[in-house]
Each structure stands twice: as structure tokens, then as C-alpha cells.
Amino acid sequence: MKKSTGSKKVRTAVFISGAGSNLKNLIKFSKTKKSPISINLIISNTYNAKGLKYSERYKIKKKIFNSNNDNLFEKKILYSIFKEKIKFICLAGFMKILSKSFIKKFKGNIVNIHPSLLPKYKGLNTHERAIQNKEKFSGCTVHYVTAKLDSGKIILQKKIKIKKNDTPVSLKKRILKYEHVLYPAAIMKTLG
Ligand code: GRF
Numbered sequence: 001m002k003k004s005t006g007s008k009k010v011r012t013a014v015f016i017s018g019a020g021s022n023l024k025n026l027i028k029f030s031k032t033k034k035s036p037i038s039i040n041l042i043i044s045n046t047y048n049a050k051g052l053k054y055s056e057r058y059k060i061k062k063k064i065f066n067s068n069n070d071n072l073f074e075k076k077i078l079y080s081i082f083k084e085k086i087k088f089i090c091l092a093g094f095m096k097i098l099s100k101s102f103i104k105k106f107k108g109n110i111v112n113i114h115p116s117l118l119p120k121y122k123g124l125n126t127h128e129r130a131i132q133n134k135e136k137f138s139g140c141t142v143h144y145v146t147a148k149l150d151s152g153k154i155i156l157q158k159k160i161k162i163k164k165n166d167t168p169v170s171l172k173k174r175i176l177k178y179e180h181v182l183y184p185a186a187i188m189k190t191l192g
Contacts, residue, residue, distance in 0.1 A: 013041035013086045015094035020051015022092035029184040036191035045096045100147040110145040122150035127168040142186035156186040
């Protein structure tokens with residue numbers, strides 16, 4: 001989807017489950033003039049997501065849905081997305097796999113950030129695995145979401161060197177900084 005010139009910003013929801021540093025960063029980006037998106041909804045599958053605090057801080061609506069019942073969970077998400085006229089979805093540390101039919105409804109309009117050089121290290125514990133395998137490089141990737149986990153078309157990728165003394169924690173911290181640059185850039189590329 002391209003935002004047509006002169007039109008309003010694309011109403012966007014960010015899905016989170018954790019700290020929400022990408023959410024915070026996307027909110028800040030969304031407030032810049034050049035941003036093609038506005039963030040109008042935060043969705044979490046857990047009350048424990050620390051990132052939910054940004055809802056109050058930035059006065060953005062939030063919805064928390066228990067994800068134990070998949071079918072109901074997605075129905076509730078769809079309802080709130082419809083109500084808020086959301087047209088674009090950014091997954092940012094969302095630890096729940098969305099169903100094929102959900103993804104189909106938003107085809108091409110759901111993106112995700114993943115902390116590895118996809119197609120390498122899909123799934124969890126990417127930093128641990130990259131270090132264990134003595135990889136020289138790691139990084140982060142923004143990609144379209146498809147029914148296959150972490151496998152959709154890549155929008156942008158940033159490659160960084162793994163240092164000799166890197167631990168999963170230090171690597172995660174360093175990559176996260178690049179994620180905060182990459183995610184807005186990828187949104188500009190796909191919607192700008
Ligand atoms: C990031 O590393 C992101 O790439 C991954 O989950 C982490 C979320 O971090 N999908 P945060 O909640 O945005 O701080």
C-alpha cells in the first residue's frame with residue numbers, strides 16, 4: 001500500500017508483548033511530518049507487556065486480549081481494528097503467531113521486525129543461536145508478514161558485526177538500536 005500524496009496518514013496499529021522499545025520509537029516517528037503512518041491503536045496479548053505504558057504516555061488507545069482462545073482472540077482484534085479504521089499493522093515483539101485467515105485479511109499490510117539476518121534464525125533465541133554458531137554477522141530485518149513464520153518478503157535489512165566478546169544480551173542491545181532506525185526506514189520504503 002502506498003500513501004497517496006497529500007492524503008492523511010495511514011491509521012496504524014502496533015502489536016506488542018514486551019518492553020515496547022520499537023513501539024515507543026514508532027510512535028515518535030509517527031509524529032514527524034514525513035511519517036506516512038499515525039499510530040492509533042496498541043494491541044497486546046498480555047497485561048504484562050511493559051510497553052503498554054506508552055499508551056498513557058502518548059494517549060493512544062490500547063487493547064489487551066487474552067490469547068488462550070485463538071479464534072476469539074483474533075475476532076476481538078479484528079473488531080477493534082475495524083472500529084479504529086486501522087489500515088496497517090506493525091508487529092513489534094508480538095509473541096503470538098497470527099492465523100492464515102487473519103493475515104489474508106490484511107495481505108501486504110502487516111509488517112514485522114525480526115532480530116536476525118533473515119532467512120537465517122527464524123523464530124526465538126536468535127542472538128543465542130547466532131553466537132553459538134560462531135556467526136561473524138547478525139542484524140535485523142523488517143519483512144511483510146505471511147502465514148509462514150518470519151518468511152515474508154524482506155523490506156529492509158541491517159547487517160552488523162558480532163564482536164568476539166558479545167553475549168546474547170550485549171548483541172540484543174546493540175541490534176535493538178539498529179532496529180529503531182530500520183523500522184521507520186522500512187515503513188517509509190513501503191508506504192512513503
Ligand atoms: C525486538 O528485538 C524485535 O526485533 C523482536 O522482539 C524484540 C522486541 O523488543 N521481534 P521491544 O519490545 O520492541 O523492545
